[in-house]
Amino acid sequence: MSTIFAILLLFVGSxxxxxxxxxxxxxxxSGKALARSGELLIDMTRKLDLYGGGLSAAGAAIRTxxxxxxxxxxxxxxKTGTELVLDELREAATCLKEASLKCKVATEEAQTDENEGLEQLLVNMIGPIAAAGQSLEEAGAGIMTRVPLKDVGSKLVESADYFQMIAASIDNIAQSTTAADPIPEGILSAQRMMFAxxxxxxxxxxxxxxxxxxxTGKAWLKG
Structure with missing residues (x-):
């Protein structure tokens, strides 16, 4: 009986x-900023006359x-919310993987429209979006298997690096439009992604x- 009790204590402690x-x-x-970035990405597709296509679907998946x-x-x-955390992280990962697939559809649409510039910019987004999803999925798996918190944290940091790459791609799309000025919604989407x-x-x-x-400086004075 004492052995069983010791095992139970070990489990509860972990x-x-x-x-x-x-x-x-x-x-x-981060989650709120990512959702807003997705919304703004959808808005950008309206300006690009791409609303309803793969890129706007990718934006919707990023928002979710x-x-x-x-x-x-x-x-x-x-303390009792651990299972919910890993479930939601997995769902977030699934949505990002879906976004990468929708982004691939967007590249095919750009190819059909013979828009090589946009096609290449979209190609650059596919990998980082999928990789960000993979990192979040691994973070959730780490929580489930009770790996050290630092390992879970490293996966979140890894996903953040991919978010930065996605932000750069969105900004490039917003800046490379044929219009006279960059698309404001795209610029804001990139900024929100960077904040995420x-x-x-x-x-x-x-x-x-x-x-x-x-x-640094007098920053400590700010409440």
């Missing part, structure tokens, strides 16, 4: 020791992915136990 709460706030900010990340963040605050990356990296750093950079 479960309660997995605290995702430090990542909750930055992860929430962001919503799932925000839901995961909400569950991070509770920053906050996702912050969430990962929290789980890794990395210290936040100290404010």
């Amino acid at each position: 479960t309660t020791g997995l605290s995702l709460k430090p990542a909750a706030t930055p992860l929430m900010d 992915s962001g919503d799932s990340i925000a839901q995961a963040a909400a569950s991070c605050r509770f 990356a920053e906050k996702m990296k912050e969430a990962g750093n929290e789980l890794q136990g990395n210290e936040k950079p100290k404010p």
